[in-house]
Amino acid sequence: MSIDLKPDPATLGCPARLNPLAVLRTDALQFQFQQGDWESELEKLRRLNFRAAIVGPKGRGKTTLLEQLHTRLVDLGHHCSRRRTPSAKADQAILLTETEALPSSTILLLDSAELLTRTNRRLLLLTVERRNLGLVVTTHRSEFLPTWIECRTSSELLHSLLTQLLPRESSGWEAHANAAFRKHAGNIREVFRELYDLYASGELV
Amino acid sequence: MIALKLDKPKLHYDIDEPIVGEVIWDGLTERCDLIELRLLWYTSGKGDRDLLVIARIAVMKPGVSGKQRFHFDPPGGPYSFSGALISLVWAIEAVTVPLSDSQIIEFTLAPSGNEVRIGATSGINA
Numbered sequence: 001m002s003i004d005l006k007p008d009p010a011t012l013g014c015p016a017r018l019n020p021l022a023v024l025r026t027d028a029l030q031f032q033f034q035q036g037d038w039e040s041e042l043e044k045l046r047r048l049n050f051r052a053a054i055v056g057p058k059g060r061g062k063t064t065l066l067e068q069l070h071t072r073l074v075d076l077g078h079h080c081s082r083r084r085t086p087s088a089k090a091d092q093a094i095l096l097t098e099t100e101a102l103p104s105s106t107i108l109l110l111d112s113a114e115l116l117t118r119t120n121r122r123l124l125l126l127t128v129e130r131r132n133l134g135l136v137v138t139t140h141r142s143e144f145l146p147t148w149i150e151c152r153t154s155s156e157l158l159h160s161l162l163t164q165l166l167p168r169e170s171s172g173w174e175a176h177a178n179a180a181f182r183k184h185a186g187n188i189r190e191v192f193r194e195l196y197d198l199y200a201s202g203e204l205v
Numbered sequence: 206m207i208a209l210k211l212d213k214p215k216l217h218y219d220i221d222e223p224i225v226g227e228v229i230w231d232g233l234t235e236r237c238d239l240i241e242l243r244l245l246w247y248t249s250g251k252g253d254r255d256l257l258v259i260a261r262i263a264v265m266k267p268g269v270s271g272k273q274r275f276h277f278d279p280p281g282g283p284y285s286f287s288g289a290l291i292s293l294v295w296a297i298e299a300v301t302v303p304l305s306d307s308q309i310i311e312f313t314l315a316p317s318g319n320e321v322r323i324g325a326t327s328g329i330n331a
Contacts, residue, residue, distance in 0.1 A: 015322070016250030017292030024249045196251050200289040 013202030020165045021196035026189075029161055031065045034152065038072060045069075045148050050078075050107050050134030055142045056151030059187030062138035063111055065149065069136065070109050078134075082109040085116055092120045099127050107134030114139045153186045161188065162195075173204055206231050207240065207299045207308040216311070217318035218295075220284070224277040224312070228299050231270040237305065240264040243298045244277045250291035267301075284315045288323030 016022060033041060045052055054062045070082050081102055086092055092115075099108060108128070116124065121144050128135045137145060158181050159174070166173060176198055177191060184190035198204040211226040218224060228242060241263055247256040262275050277297070286293050295314045300307045313320050 013289060015287030015292055015320075016290055017287055017294050019250065021251075022249045023252060024247075024254055027254075193251065200251075 014199045014205070016200070019196055019199050020167060020170070021192050021199060025165055026192050027064070029064065029164060031061055031068050032157060032160065033149075041149065042072065042076075045136070048146055048148060050136060051128065051145055052136055052148035053113070053142050053145040054136065054138045054149050054151060055140070055147050056138075057140060057187070059184070059189035059191075060151035060153050061188065062151050065151065066109050066111055066136065066138050073107055073109075079103060079106045080109055081106055082111070084111045085113050087115050089117060089120075092116060096120060096123055096127060099124065099133070100131065102131060102133055104132045105134070107136060110135065110137045112139070113137035113144075114141060153181075153188050155181055158188055158191060170205065173198075176204065207233075207301065207306050209297055209299050209308050209310045211297070211310060211312065213312075215318070217313045217315075218279075219316055219318075220282050220314060221279045223279050224297065225275070226297070227272055227274050228264065229272040230267055230306075233267060233269050233301060234305065235269065236303065237267055237301045238265075239302050240267045241300050241302055242275050242277075243300070244280060244295075245298060246283070246293055246295045248291050248293055250288075252291065280314060282314070285313045285320040286315075286323055287320050291323075292320075 014020075036044075054065055056062050066082070070080055073080050083095060083098075086095060102108065113121070124135070125144060127133070135145065136148065142150075155178060158177055162173065162177055173195065176195060180191040180194040181188075184194070195204070208229045209226060210229070211224065224244060228240060230240060241261055243258045244260045245256060245258045248254055259280050260277050262277070264273050267273075280295070283293060285295055294311055296309050296311045298307065298309045315321055
């Protein structure tokens with residue numbers, strides 16, 4: 001008796017570790033400002049007393065920007081605390097209690113602040129004021145903090161990012177990328193996921 | 206600069222083989238307290254990354270330049286594998302503390318020397 005390992009059609013494409021759209025690679029992309037650069041944008045944030053919002057719909061790079069802001073602020077000597085907003089009210093109460101305990105001048109970097117209830121939003125702002133904290137949030141709508149950066153995407157931005165990710169010899173991806181960009185209404189994360197599947201299946205190489 | 210060199214040039218290891226090699230460094234500052242060598246695996250693919258450090262070796266007060274042999278016990282598993290959605294990759298990483306330089310070298314851990322391909326179907330011929 002012999003056992004043959006036959007390749008399944010599903011594995012004929014790119015193994016996950018070599019997929020150019022693997023999350024490991026897309027997460028390493030640098031945020032691209034539409035105008036200005038880190039220096040000018042950090043100056044703008046300083047003028048806002050480090051209390052501001054990164055605004056935009058899903059898949060526009062808000063979390064990427066927040067993560068990279070975290071690194072920059074720590075490098076500049078700021079004390080930061082990065083959190084993701086919990087969706088449950090009880091967990092939001094814990095977040096408020098923990099915020100209350102942060103050392104003065106800490107900058108709280110809060111992802112997905114649109115999940116906060118109206119009451120918790122107000123309580124958070126009061127705590128930030130009382131404890132002299134910074135607060136930079138990502139949110140879908142600018143409602144309770146001035147906008148620092150509004151994240152937008154464009155097909156030009158998508159092409160620029162894909163050019164960094166894809167192998168030089170890769171071809172035929174432009175039409176797929178454009179179609180996916182339209183289909184997902186500018187959500188670049190979803191475009192990456194769709195293109196990931198095309199490389200995984202071998203449809204794109 | 207940090208460089209990692211594994212003794213086996215093909216970078217394929219069986220699960221009961223130790224991972225042996227050498228770390229070489231040059232041009233580090235005197236502020237470097239240690240170089241940490243980590244035996245780890247991580248996942249890569251469509252979803253979020255998982256990472257597990259299996260063992261660590263510290264090279265204390267490495268100085269500006271030098272080299273040192275290292276030996277990690279056989280990790281035993283899991284095997285290196287790849288499918289369309291996820292891969293598991295083994296690696297040795299060298300990192301200075303405080304962080305100023307790092308180096309990573311990947312290898313395959315599997316009985317045959319080749320990573321396991323998830324989704325491969327087995328046919329049994331009697």
